[in-house]
Amino acid sequence: MGLIPDDAKSIPPPGIVNRNSMWLGTAGWLTAMLQNAINHRPPLRAGVHRQVLLATVGWFLGYHLTKYENYCYAKHDRDMHEYIRLHPEEFPEKEKKTFAEIVEPFYPVR
Amino acid sequence: MTFNWLLSSAALVSRVGSRSVFTSSKPDTANPNWVRVGLTFGSAAFLWGLLFKQHSADVHESNVRNGLE
Numbered sequence: 001m002g003l004i005p006d007d008a009k010s011i012p013p014p015g016i017v018n019r020n021s022m023w024l025g026t027a028g029w030l031t032a033m034l035q036n037a038i039n040h041r042p043p044l045r046a047g048v049h050r051q052v053l054l055a056t057v058g059w060f061l062g063y064h065l066t067k068y069e070n071y072c073y074a075k076h077d078r079d080m081h082e083y084i085r086l087h088p089e090e091f092p093e094k095e096k097k098t099f100a101e102i103v104e105p106f107y108p109v110r
Numbered sequence: 111m112t113f114n115w116l117l118s119s120a121a122l123v124s125r126v127g128s129r130s131v132f133t134s135s136k137p138d139t140a141n142p143n144w145v146r147v148g149l150t151f152g153s154a155a156f157l158w159g160l161l162f163k164q165h166s167a168d169v170h171e172s173n174v175r176n177g178l179e
Contacts (some may be wrong), residue, residue, distance in 0.1 A: 010175045013168035016161065041139070049150035053144050056154040067168070 004064070008071035015064065021062030028058030 030049040033043045041047065084091055173179040 007167065009171045012172045013165060016165055039137075046139075049147045049154075053150045053154045056157045060157050063161055064167070 004068050004071055007075070011070055011074050014066040014070060016063065018063065018066045020066045020069070021059045024058035024065070025055045026051035026058070030054070032035035037094060 029051055032047060032054045035050070036043045036046045170179070
């Protein structure tokens with residue numbers, strides 16, 4: 001992984017099918033269709049090789065983007081939990097009240 | 111004088127100021143450039159292979175690091 005740190009290998013990788021892949025793959029496909037439209041070619045039937053290549057490039061980039069996104073969120077969670085663990089005085093346990101103790105008596109006005 | 115001279119000289123060098131869209135032959139849609147088509151499909155297949163290989167390597171590495179394999 002070039003741009004993703006080594007730490008990211010410890011978390012499970014995203015599936016081949018993931019949201020970013022679908023989005024960027026669709027964007028690549030639409031780019032190919034847009035190019036067809038600009039050049040007055042039938043949008044779906046022309047340049048299938050171009051559609052396939054651009055969709056593939058989008059899917060590939062989406063996979064790595066999802067991997068990086070998962071790493072960022074995992075790092076954030078790890079840092080947050082570590083901070084909570086090291087500063088317990090800032091996170092006191094709140095005493096839990098039941099609803100019966102909070103709720104005021106009900107005096108209907110009809 | 112120098113500004114005008116610079117501007118007019120730039121037009122000779124710069125390719126952005128004016129475009130010439132006259133090509134000798136129209137794009138031939140009846141005979142596709144099979145080499146380009148083959149290269150495109152080939153590189154798409156290569157990228158898919160790369161993706162699946164990377165994914166399985168990631169899964170294996172993650173399992174090893176978490177002590178599941």
